Amino acid sequence: MRYGQRRVLDDIRVPALTAGSLTALIGPNAAGKSTLLRGVAGLAPASGRVLLDGEDLARSPQAERARRMAYLPQTLPGRSRLGVFEAVLSAAMAARPGRGHAAAADLHAVDAVLARLDLTALADRGIDALSGGQRQRVGLAQALVRDPAVLLLDEPTSALDLHHQYRAVDVIRRETRARGLITLLVVHDINLALRFADRVLVLHDGRLVADGKPGAVIDRELLARVYRVDGEVTGIGGRPTVLVHGVVRRPHSGAGRREADAIGNP
Ligand SMILES: Nc1ncnc2c1ncn2[C@@H]1O[C@H](COP(=O)(O)OP(=O)(O)O)[C@@H](O)[C@H]1O
């Protein structure tokens, strides 16, 4: 994938993602994560192919691709006069074309997704009167209610407080498992990836540099090389957790703490 003459993603071969599994797509700023998601969604030109159940998606109309893949962009949902319930219901209806009016099942699906994302109390509130994090949860509700085969979520937790970050990713994982979705989730918080993802893909400078189970992929060497931090993965309360000691100022100079500047120390 390229912007003008500049090649952003080169020779990316994403391994097959299985139904019912949550894959975290991680990597530093500008690695190409959003570009890759747009390419998979068919929203930006890409050379190469995207296959779903072996079928080349470029051969089906974009509307059909959009029906099978729910894509949540990194930007928060824009201004809208709709209320929260209406906005999520209209997403549900858009995903089931040919249905003239909302059926009871659609209304139930909207109620259920609002409850899971802690939005029930805001159901009648206008989108314009929501905070950034509340709007982001509405965007996520709209993606989930579409009931797609593939869920492409670009930093859906970036504006959320801790409670709603964990709650949202837990809901994403549950829905992925229960409905057999193929879910690709861009997330910056490595601890969220460690906790919830079945698998992690790491993008760095437009290349896929690691792929595997979170515990196998995320280690001291990756933190230094890709994220330029001096950190470690350690067990806290029985859970693998990333601790960052400092930033590595000089890239590619090794992973030792000697090259790192400690942060937060007086
Ligand atoms: N619309 C665009 N036009 C030109 N360059 C872009 C555009 N969008 C992104 N880029 C560039 O492509 C690279 C990858 O961007 P992006 O996919 O947004 O990264 P990420 O989501 O990993 O932070 C960056 O160098 C960015 O500056």
Ligand SMILES: [Mg+2]
């Ligand atoms: Mg991005």
